Amino acid sequence: MASARQVLCLCAFLCVPQARSEPVRYSVAEERESGSLVAHVAKDVGLDVAQLRAREARLVSEDSRQYFRLDPRTGRLAVRERIDREEICGQAVTCTVPFELLLANPLQFFRIEVAVEDINDHAPVFPEEQVTFKIPETSDPGSRFPLEGARDLDVGSNSLQAYSIAPENEHFSVFFLSHNEGDSSVELVLEKALDREEQEEIAFSLIATDGGSPPRSGTAQVRILVLDANDNAPVFTQERYRGQILENAPEDSVVLRVVATDADAGVNGEISYSFSQAVGHSPSAFKIDPLSGEIRVSQPLDFEAAEKHELSVRATDGGGLSALCRVVVEVADVNDNAPELVVSSFSSPLAESALPGTVVGLFVVKDRDAGDNGKVVCSLQEQPAFSLRPAYKNYYELVTASALDREETAQYVLAVTAADAGSPPLTTTQTFTVDISDVNDNAPVFNQTSYTMYVRENNEPSALVGAVQAADRDVGPNAKVTYSLAPGRPAERGPRSYVSVNSENGNVFVLRPLDYEQLRQLEVVVSAADSGSPPLSANVTVRVLVVDENDNAPVVLHPAQDSSPPSSELVPTSAEAGYLVTKVVAVDADSGQNAWLSYHLLKATDPGLFAVGTQSGEVRLRRPLTERDAVKQKLVVLVRDNGRPPLSATAALGALLLDGFSDAHMPRSGLAAEDEGGSLTLYLILSLAFVSILFLASAAAFVACKVCKRKALKEGPVLYGPGDFQSSLADAAGTATLPHAYCYEVSLTTSSGSSEFKFLKPVLAGLPPQRCGTAAGAAGEADLAGGFPPAGDPRPQSHGTLPAGPFSRLAFE
Numbered sequence: 001m002a003s004a005r006q007v008l009c010l011c012a013f014l015c016v017p018q019a020r021s022e023p024v025r026y027s028v029a030e031e032r033e034s035g036s037l038v039a040h041v042a043k044d045v046g047l048d049v050a051q052l053r054a055r056e057a058r059l060v061s062e063d064s065r066q067y068f069r070l071d072p073r074t075g076r077l078a079v080r081e082r083i084d085r086e087e088i089c090g091q092a093v094t095c096t097v098p099f100e101l102l103l104a105n106p107l108q109f110f111r112i113e114v115a116v117e118d119i120n121d122h123a124p125v126f127p128e129e130q131v132t133f134k135i136p137e138t139s140d141p142g143s144r145f146p147l148e149g150a151r152d153l154d155v156g157s158n159s160l161q162a163y164s165i166a167p168e169n170e171h172f173s174v175f176f177l178s179h180n181e182g183d184s185s186v187e188l189v190l191e192k193a194l195d196r197e198e199q200e201e202i203a204f205s206l207i208a209t210d211g212g213s214p215p216r217s218g219t220a221q222v223r224i225l226v227l228d229a230n231d232n233a234p235v236f237t238q239e240r241y242r243g244q245i246l247e248n249a250p251e252d253s254v255v256l257r258v259v260a261t262d263a264d265a266g267v268n269g270e271i272s273y274s275f276s277q278a279v280g281h282s283p284s285a286f287k288i289d290p291l292s293g294e295i296r297v298s299q300p301l302d303f304e305a306a307e308k309h310e311l312s313v314r315a316t317d318g319g320g321l322s323a324l325c326r327v328v329v330e331v332a333d334v335n336d337n338a339p340e341l342v343v344s345s346f347s348s349p350l351a352e353s354a355l356p357g358t359v360v361g362l363f364v365v366k367d368r369d370a371g372d373n374g375k376v377v378c379s380l381q382e383q384p385a386f387s388l389r390p391a392y393k394n395y396y397e398l399v400t401a402s403a404l405d406r407e408e409t410a411q412y413v414l415a416v417t418a419a420d421a422g423s424p425p426l427t428t429t430q431t432f433t434v435d436i437s438d439v440n441d442n443a444p445v446f447n448q449t450s451y452t453m454y455v456r457e458n459n460e461p462s463a464l465v466g467a468v469q470a471a472d473r474d475v476g477p478n479a480k481v482t483y484s485l486a487p488g489r490p491a492e493r494g495p496r497s498y499v500s501v502n503s504e505n506g507n508v509f510v511l512r513p514l515d516y517e518q519l520r521q522l523e524v525v526v527s528a529a530d531s532g533s534p535p536l537s538a539n540v541t542v543r544v545l546v547v548d549e550n551d552n553a554p555v556v557l558h559p560a561q562d563s564s565p566p567s568s569e570l571v572p573t574s575a576e577a578g579y580l581v582t583k584v585v586a587v588d589a590d591s592g593q594n595a596w597l598s599y600h601l602l603k604a605t606d607p608g609l610f611a612v613g614t615q616s617g618e619v620r621l622r623r624p625l626t627e628r629d630a631v632k633q634k635l636v637v638l639v640r641d642n643g644r645p646p647l648s649a650t651a652a653l654g655a656l657l658l659d660g661f662s663d664a665h666m667p668r669s670g671l672a673a674e675d676e677g678g679s680l681t682l683y684l685i686l687s688l689a690f691v692s693i694l695f696l697a698s699a700a701a702f703v704a705c706k707v708c709k710r711k712a713l714k715e716g717p718v719l720y721g722p723g724d725f726q727s728s729l730a731d732a733a734g735t736a737t738l739p740h741a742y743c744y745e746v747s748l749t750t751s752s753g754s755s756e757f758k759f760l761k762p763v764l765a766g767l768p769p770q771r772c773g774t775a776a777g778a779a780g781e782a783d784l785a786g787g788f789p790p791a792g793d794p795r796p797q798s799h800g801t802l803p804a805g806p807f808s809r810l811a812f813e
Helices: 002-021 048-053 085-089 490-498 674-717
Strands: 024-029 035-039 058-060 068-071 075-081 096-103 108-117 130-136 142-146 160-166 172-178 185-191 202-211 217-226 242-247 252-256 271-276 284-290 294-297 307-317 322-330 339-348 359-366 376-380 385-391 395-400 410-420 425-439 451-454 463-467 482-485 499-501 507-510 521-529 537-547 555-558 567-574 580-583 585-587 598-605 610-611 618-621 630-640 647-658 741-747 809-812
Touching: 024 035, 058 068, 068 096, 085 108, 130 142, 142 322, 142 339, 160 172, 172 202, 242 252, 252 322, 271 284, 284 307, 284 555, 339 410, 339 425, 359 376, 376 385, 385 410, 395 410, 395 567, 410 499, 451 463, 463 741, 482 499, 490 499, 499 521, 555 647, 567 580, 598 610, 610 630
Parallel strands: 024 108, 130 217, 242 322, 451 537, 567 647
Antiparallel strands: 035 075, 058 096, 068 075, 096 108, 142 185, 160 202, 172 185, 202 217, 252 294, 271 307, 284 294, 307 322, 339 359, 359 395, 376 410, 385 395, 410 425, 463 507, 482 521, 499 507, 521 537, 555 585, 580 618, 598 630, 610 618, 630 647, 741 809
């Protein structure tokens, strides 16, 4: 079933062109008035009037002149203007005016041919009003004397049909013969011998009559001069001569030669040649040699002006007898006219924002030659941004083929070449220069996606730390770039108060001294804007990193150094080597290697009993305890950073060696039980009191800090206030030693060796001020290598857990 449907569709498709190739033919008489009805074309092509209007029917002619018009309301084809058949078709037997009936939506056309019928609107015309013949009296009856016939522009039955003589005479009659090629010959026939002595001259009228209704006629006067002797007229070797010559033939070029012979001798046999004037043509372009009969070019020929020349040549002998022949000279076209390119409109400069398909120029191409020599093809030099588009007949549009970008190409030089199909072809090249005007379509572009700059803490005010640079591909005001700090959120106003940027060159300055321990980095957004309308801008993040200097000594957090005497750790006498007595915890507000802390045992009651971890700060037993060891041990631990020069602090702590925590009140060295128990109770009470006071102070500091921050935010955009940090205690939340704030709970039990930190929720309040000893590194201490590592490279310096204290709770950041 599907295959049968495909066959039917194919047959229908093949039938459509065949139906369209058969034209609809009509006929109309020439000289009809404008508006005269020709036919009902809608009915003949199978369409109704509604379709003509709906599908926008119109007539399209190959010639720019339109002789007919279509009424889409009635479907009538009518004469638009008076038609002169002779003007359109000349002497052609048939005269047809072809055109197309074009329908849109969908596209369809019907070919229509209207045959223009001739009417008898022209009378025969003789080329000469008077013709003189010199006829010897010796001429025999039946002799024929050719005449230049009359010319009738009508055709068919309306053309020349007969000749007659008025008044009739007994000596002559007229003979008319029509040839197949449309020419005719007219001859006077001598019916009766002449007698010069009886009548020297005979005059009569030659009347040419056409076959129209009513008939028209033309008259020429014939004068016969009767001569003696010369009884042979010249005779041409051909009745019609045809010649062809190129239009670029130089002057005096020979076209052809006519030859006539005369049987007479002497003067009566000498023949001379001359042109006989022909109707509607001028022989001025040619000349004939009166003796040889050679026809030559007398002036330059132009195929575009005249394609064919018809000449009439008369051969006359010395006795006055003559003969006529027709000469047709065809001018061959030469490709001597280059195409012409005429610009109708052109737009330049063109905005780079022009959309593809924008018409830049409109021009028309012409060639005066004919045939292939007059066929013109236009081409555009390879240019992907532009193309040529045929508009109508020989009109072309120069249009944009793609989006334009002035930053890539600011000017296009387009060469349009028009070439004909001659051999060799002639070409004409027209150059179009299209300038592209700038549009602010490029935002400034920074040469980096982000900027990182460094400044040492404690810098000078208005220190230059670097520069940002942006470029704009546009030109003029669209490319002038200015720099500014982009407005940020209220929380970002603090960094903007520290940094400024030069609007002209993009230099970045830090306006005030910075403290690394209060401010590690500044981050601002710099905007680069051009001067276009509207302006375009781009933002880039500038990060200013504060480089740390070793200006903070270590701070001991554990054990607390504000108690006197120092707190003591309880150590069972059964402890083995490696037992963890306590851990010294210290922090350094600096960063990098300035905050790398090392722990050293500086002083001890028994130096050989204890060992301190250099990196961890853990105080452990180096050997098992003996009875000879003192019950009270005092230690001093040195905490030193790795800066240049290094800064240090000391931590004093004590240790009580007890036989067992269950009877800790019993003295091991012979002290009274009451004194020892009382001493322990006193320690516990003091520890509880200290922890309580520390908690209350921390809570008060936290509340005060919050109030100060809120007040500072209301007063002005500051990043950090002086009240945010303790003068002698660095912020441990951001240091390399303790990267986060934690709350540690320490409880004292009989098994202090197994106790460790319990991590709870962060405590936001700052630590109370603590006293610590600071000193420059001694000459005997080894120097540690220093430097400035990149900010944000924390390295924890404290490890392990804190040993249990006497019911103490420490909070620190």
